[in-house]
Amino acid sequence: MKLVAKTIDLKIKGEDIILSEETATRLGVSSGDRVNLTSKGKTISTFIGVSSTLVEDDEVGVLGDIKEDLKINEKEEIEVRPSKKPKSVSSIKNKVLGNKFTKEDLKTLVNDVVNEKLTNSEIAAYLTAISINGMDLDETYWLTKSMVETGDQIDFEEFPIMDKHSIGGVPGNKISLLIVPIIAAAGLKIPKTSSRAITGAAGTADIMEVLAPVKFSAEQIHKITNEVGGTLAWGGATNIAPADDIFVRVEHPLSLDPRPQLLASVLSKKKAIGSDKIVIDIPTGDGTKVENKEEAKKLARDFIELGNRFEIEIESAITYGGTPIGHAIGPALEAQEGLMALEGKKEAPKSLLEKSCSVAGILLEMGDKADEEEGKKKAKKLLKNGKALEKFKEIIEVQGGDPQISSQDIELGAFRKKLVAPSSGYVTNVDNQGLIKIARTLGAPADKGAGLRLYKKEGDEVEEGEKILELFSEEKWKLKEAKKSIKKNFPLDVEGILLKRMPEFEDIQ
């Protein structure tokens, strides 16, 4: 169909030209679809938006870069036609039919994803298809390899390069804040990248950002790691395995988490950053991603096998994730708690210290900095003697934060409430997802000071008048909303206390 060009000074992500609804219907395309645009013999493939105010039926609105790319003049006649599907669409269809991807298929697919040639619907179809029909180790390897190759890669000069990854879903799992400085303090290199929270209350990147900037390029991560031994950066700011961010962005709203994609997601980032000795922390228990130990062991085996193909040594730590790690949930609260642990404060929760030192211990053994079975002890020592704290401050400084910061300086949400037990009893269950929901209602992770502290966990006794929960928010109405939500669904089961009769919250002094 021939249309008159109308250039529009507007840039909308994922849409390069605008058609009227009538014109889109006539062309058989709709918002987000792919079309071919031909001007002066040059054709490009692009995506459309549909607007009822920007263009007339005989016009095509030309946005942003496209105008320059095709040197389009105002009022020029342009040919717009539905575009052929990229090759990946037929390989996705092939997976829907139950067939295996070839190496070439996955290379093309990942390339198309990174170059934004696939629509979200096409990526959703891919993720759904592999959720049902799976991928074998070959396919997972090819996928991972393509994800590595379509982004930046760091080439460290010396090995080993240590790394860790925790499978998400456990609130309060701020162990990287302790592990990275412990490992770096031991003289090993650990260029750790983390994600922001997507479904959670605080990702490691969200937490670290309370203390220092976290946006660095691969080159900067390389430099920082060489300089101080470790970093705590946000993976999303790098161009390391950029396909992963796109896959995650599509799979998350669909509540999909296909296993091969999880494996590729973790290992593509680690491979690209140059790590060759990695611990994977796999929390199991109610409400975690991996609900039982059998499944956790299978996942661990898959990680090890896939790691082998990349010459990466992997050990797995199957941990208990049915209850939060430490007390704090939310970016600033967790940054504070992590810092308290590094400072050796006696209020630092034992569960955080134990888990961090266990995982760090494995890494110390893998990196030959501790004898077998001695890693955890060594990790504890590096915590106790202040070396880890010192290293952490170096990392904060080199990342551009204030190394003088102490746990007491951290600002928490000003609107607070606490909840005390109206009578005695003991905790029989903790609802992780419920806690995350409360923290998010309070404003986490976007409001850094928002979140909660949980003082009682499964098996703990609760005495009348004892503190159970503290809420923090940056805005009054969010605190109110969270209180309402808690009254409806209390995230703890406490035997002996009628939670429906829970008294009003108290202000925190």
Add this chain to the structure above:
Amino acid sequence: MKLVAKTIDLKIKGEDIILSEETATRLGVSSGDRVNLTSKGKTISTFIGVSSTLVEDDEVGVLGDIKEDLKINEKEEIEVRPSKKPKSVSSIKNKVLGNKFTKEDLKTLVNDVVNEKLTNSEIAAYLTAISINGMDLDETYWLTKSMVETGDQIDFEEFPIMDKHSIGGVPGNKISLLIVPIIAAAGLKIPKTSSRAITGAAGTADIMEVLAPVKFSAEQIHKITNEVGGTLAWGGATNIAPADDIFVRVEHPLSLDPRPQLLASVLSKKKAIGSDKIVIDIPTGDGTKVENKEEAKKLARDFIELGNRFEIEIESAITYGGTPIGHAIGPALEAQEGLMALEGKKEAPKSLLEKSCSVAGILLEMGDKADEEEGKKKAKKLLKNGKALEKFKEIIEVQGGDPQISSQDIELGAFRKKLVAPSSGYVTNVDNQGLIKIARTLGAPADKGAGLRLYKKEGDEVEEGEKILELFSEEKWKLKEAKKSIKKNFPLDVEGILLKRMPEFEDIQ
């Protein structure tokens, strides 16, 4: 996250508010994602677009209706948060896991689709999941029923109401142009709605539009049918089973065509329009949707069973679809050929007359207008005696077209070429998809006058100098492009002729 409102006089389909890329990232959302917008205590769920020019990081661009819906003032502070997923997302996830949809699940899902509460990615996940895991008859029934109930329905006063549907994929399948007037001429009612071409060269709606307007509401279709017995309307302009248009819009770019969705698509429209006696034309053969007879029989049985649940009587006609029906492919060319057949012109292709009368014959028998085995003969009679042509002109007139039109008046693309056989041979194979591709390259279906005529089919002898193919286009460069494409991939296999040595095209006199 709290943002300052900036109202923007712009309406983009599927996007109600605009965030900067940085803000979207901080919120953990991207283009097309769902967010909650809270202003003055009122919260609505909506979708975001991402722009690098329209808004600053602390702003939220408020488009079109949202501004009025929430009575948002310029510079007002608005809370924007990632939104909870609608319930349908968890039922789709459930289907991914291999479970069955409940009646309630499908009702909610179809409602969410019609009310635009689901993103294209979510609909894509649904379509992919049912492509792999299927749906049983219960589920298909619930789906169909929900699709009927979420749109307009026609309640005819008298029965039977006849209808037909052809499973697509066969080029030139213009039989509805003959069947509708034949059935209406016999005194039966047939409120036929059709689609536009999506992957094809011309849908019945595209073809009929050459002769008369095709956009009518359900009420208008009801009225037209009561007035003249039949209509040839575009289903997409009605609000009949509107969910179907959305499903088709998403499944088409994915090359998906899940069987339960096909069943529901056809029968929801027929049920809503009030039809109770239907013939389903199921073409089989190379390149059709249903490649073999066994599969066609299974599909026919599924249609009959599903029809039973709605008290719709269904007969199926399993036809040969390996080669085009008639010669003409493309809207105006097909309108001309259909009209020629109704006019009784001797050039009217036999394949078109035979297929149309066979299917019309079944309908005449079902509607008690012909004795068993006599339907086809009766159909032919109504064609020969001019009653069908007379009825067709009535339909054209009542739809707002010119009833005086004859096949010779129809305007075809002005840029033409023909191809003659360089030596003798015979046709061993016709590539339907190849023909459709050529017609689309020539400009069909958007350019009404574009398309082709194919004079030789499987089994036909070709003599030296005989006409094989004629091309029509409204634009010179499209003709040139089509010629190039034909030289690369000739859509016929002709034994005895070296097609690679095919001589240049000739101008059509």
